[in-house]
Amino acid sequence: MTNFLKSLFYPASSRDDTAFIELEMLLSKVSRMQQNCRADLSYIISTTIAGLQDALKTPNREISFGQVLDHCFALTNQYLLSEEEREEMLYHLELAANIIDSKTIRKKILGFFYEQ
16 A cells, blocks of 8 residues: 555554554564674664654654654764665665655655765
């Protein structure tokens, strides 16, 4: 079901709850991924997804999403991730953006990954 159709059938609070649960499933998938990747990468992805989950519950969620991603990108630059690791992180951030359906998240991802 597309996000547009979901918005017609489910109230906003229900969509937020669903997004929270879907992010939790993504987070558990990332924790299983830790065996196959560098610890820095799984740490960055895990903390970012957990931060996005927390931001879902805040009144100014779009601002909170932006702050979470700013922190994520600062960590990305600090740990000097390889191109392959950056692609893995991008994949997970795009999944999170699709789950939440946030223009702020998509815009920040585009700005960080595609305009460098």
